[in-house]
Amino acid sequence: xxxxxxxxxxxxxxxxxxxxxxxxxxxxxxxxxxxxxxxxxxxxxxxxxxxxxxxxxxxxxxxxxxxxxxxxxxxxxxxxxxxxxxxxxxxxxxxxxxxxxxxxxxxxxxxxxxxxxxxxxxxxxxxxxxxxxxxxxxxxxxxxxxxxxxxxxxxxxxxxxxxxxxxxxxxxxxxxxxxxxxxxxxxxxxxxxxxxxxxxxxxxxxxxxxxxxxxxxxxxxxxxxxxxxxxxxxxxxxxxxxxxxxxxxxxxxxxxxxxxx
Amino acid sequence: xxxxxxxxxxxxxxxxxxxxxxxxxxxxxxxxxxxxxxxxxxxxxxxxxxxxxxxxxxxxxxxxxxxxxxxxxxxxxxxxxxxxxxxxxxxxxxxxxxxxxxxxxxxxxxxxxxxxxxxxxxxxxxxxxxxxxxxxxxxxxxxxxxxxxxxxxxxxxxxxxxxxxxxxxxxxxxxxxxxxxxxxxxxxxxxxxxxxxxxxxxxxxxxxxxxxxxxxxxxxxxxxxxxxxxxxxxxxxxxxxxxxxxxx
Numbered sequence: 001x002x003x004x005x006x007x008x009x010x011x012x013x014x015x016x017x018x019x020x021x022x023x024x025x026x027x028x029x030x031x032x033x034x035x036x037x038x039x040x041x042x043x044x045x046x047x048x049x050x051x052x053x054x055x056x057x058x059x060x061x062x063x064x065x066x067x068x069x070x071x072x073x074x075x076x077x078x079x080x081x082x083x084x085x086x087x088x089x090x091x092x093x094x095x096x097x098x099x100x101x102x103x104x105x106x107x108x109x110x111x112x113x114x115x116x117x118x119x120x121x122x123x124x125x126x127x128x129x130x131x132x133x134x135x136x137x138x139x140x141x142x143x144x145x146x147x148x149x150x151x152x153x154x155x156x157x158x159x160x161x162x163x164x165x166x167x168x169x170x171x172x173x174x175x176x177x178x179x180x181x182x183x184x185x186x187x188x189x190x191x192x193x194x195x196x197x198x199x200x201x202x203x204x205x206x207x208x209x210x211x212x213x214x215x216x217x218x219x220x221x222x223x224x225x226x227x228x229x230x231x232x233x234x235x236x237x238x239x240x241x242x243x244x245x246x247x248x249x250x251x252x253x254x255x256x257x258x259x260x261x
Numbered sequence: 262x263x264x265x266x267x268x269x270x271x272x273x274x275x276x277x278x279x280x281x282x283x284x285x286x287x288x289x290x291x292x293x294x295x296x297x298x299x300x301x302x303x304x305x306x307x308x309x310x311x312x313x314x315x316x317x318x319x320x321x322x323x324x325x326x327x328x329x330x331x332x333x334x335x336x337x338x339x340x341x342x343x344x345x346x347x348x349x350x351x352x353x354x355x356x357x358x359x360x361x362x363x364x365x366x367x368x369x370x371x372x373x374x375x376x377x378x379x380x381x382x383x384x385x386x387x388x389x390x391x392x393x394x395x396x397x398x399x400x401x402x403x404x405x406x407x408x409x410x411x412x413x414x415x416x417x418x419x420x421x422x423x424x425x426x427x428x429x430x431x432x433x434x435x436x437x438x439x440x441x442x443x444x445x446x447x448x449x450x451x452x453x454x455x456x457x458x459x460x461x462x463x464x465x466x467x468x469x470x471x472x473x474x475x476x477x478x479x480x481x482x483x484x485x486x487x488x489x490x491x492x493x494x495x496x497x498x499x500x501x502x503x504x505x506x507x508x509x
Binding site for chain 1: 406407408409411412413414415416417418419422426427430433507508509
């Protein structure tokens with residue numbers, strides 16, 4: 001596929017195998033080709049254990065590919081992290097328990113050795129709806145609030161790449177929907193190449209421009225779907241027949257056994 | 262009335278001990294050279310407050326200095342072991358050797374090396390505080406919050422930034438555990454060292470009194486030692502709990 005602009009993130013023929021304690025090797029990913037354009041929001045959708053988190057960890061530079069290449073703007077992922085241009089929100093928020101919400105969100109500044117922009121920290125606290133909780137510690141917050149703080153922290157250095165590893169996986173359905181609406185709103189305020197890993201079909205369709213459906217053991221890309229809904233997306237999109245049709249289509253794609261019936 | 266019953270509920274064991282002590286002395290009709298009754302002991306403490314306070318202050322100052330040095334070195338060496346695998350390989354067995362040698366056995370050696378004065382007592386306390394600190398802080402440096410390691414990788418943290426913003430703060434609760442353990446141990450080590458080789462402090466005071474059969478004075482010293490040790494322990498324990506809540 002010829003393209004005028006090269007992809008911001010590229011995975012070419014990537015496979016990843018892990019050696020287990022008993023000496024056996026397990027292939028988590030096989031033959032992954034994936035490209036993200038600059039400013040594109042891509043969701044990786046798949047059942048648990050399909051290796052979708054491994055895709056994210058490869059792009060974050062937390063794992064290295066067994067074969068193939070992972071490139072961000074033509075360079076190794078670790079270079080992006082070293083330049084403090086990568087934002088990641090993890091499944092388990094990873095907030096430091098001894099810091100307040102504001103201090104946690106300001107942490108990337110301190111780690112980068114730059115001056116903390118308190119105005120920006122406060123603005124992000126407001127953006128994620130944690131005003132009034134800036135001095136609270138993570139243990140005093142609900143699960144949803146912790147995830148919002150974690151997303152604010154991922155955004156604070158205004159990164160070029162945002163990686164979201166099931167950031168709402170532990171939340172109940174209602175909170176999760178609220179968080180999706182908020183994330184969509186936040187994401188609309190800036191250009192940000194984003195990869196979201198999720199097992200929720202609704203979440204993927206509501207948030208992403210493009211959805212990569214994966215199957216497990218070993219993890220492969222099953223199909224790619226471009227989401228037709230224009231932005232900004234109103235939560236009412238979630239109730240349209242087109243939305244439901246796409247949910248049904250992708251749910252079937254995720255469960256080939258049901259599709260065969 | 263409720264206050265009295267509360268007091269009884271908390272301190273019944275101490276009161277029982279005192280009653281048994283008094284009862285034993287009265288029933289066995291013991292000479293005060295063998296064992297004085299509780300009241301004369303207490304009277305000796307109350308009638309010589311300056312003497313007891315001065316010696317207690319000296320012992321506590323020695324213990325505090327020793328514990329501070331031991332904690333400082335223990336934490337420093339633990340960080341050095343964190344920073345370098347080579348150092349970890351060298352320091353861990355050394356620390357183990359230190360820990361398995363009882364303080365009593367170290368006292369003559371250290372006294373020979375450093376001389377028979379107060380600095381040796383401080384050194385002995387520091388040695389007794391060093392190892393628990395090394396072990397606990399060393400474990401604390403590795404006990405990071407879930408996901409924090411990955412977080413610092415994706416933030417592009419340098420090793421120094423990781424140490425300062427993640428590893429050191431993560432070890433603070435364990436440092437407090439080390440403090441709680443080493444403070445009473447430090448008081449004990451200080452008294453033991455004073456007893457064996459000191460020229461002042463509660464340990465020396467006990468030995469001096471016992472040698473001339475001034476049993477009220479000797480047991481009065483024991484009483485002050487006990488109170489001081491319990492006080493130190495509860496302070497350290499409280500500090501540990503405050504930090505633990507703050508850190509979780």
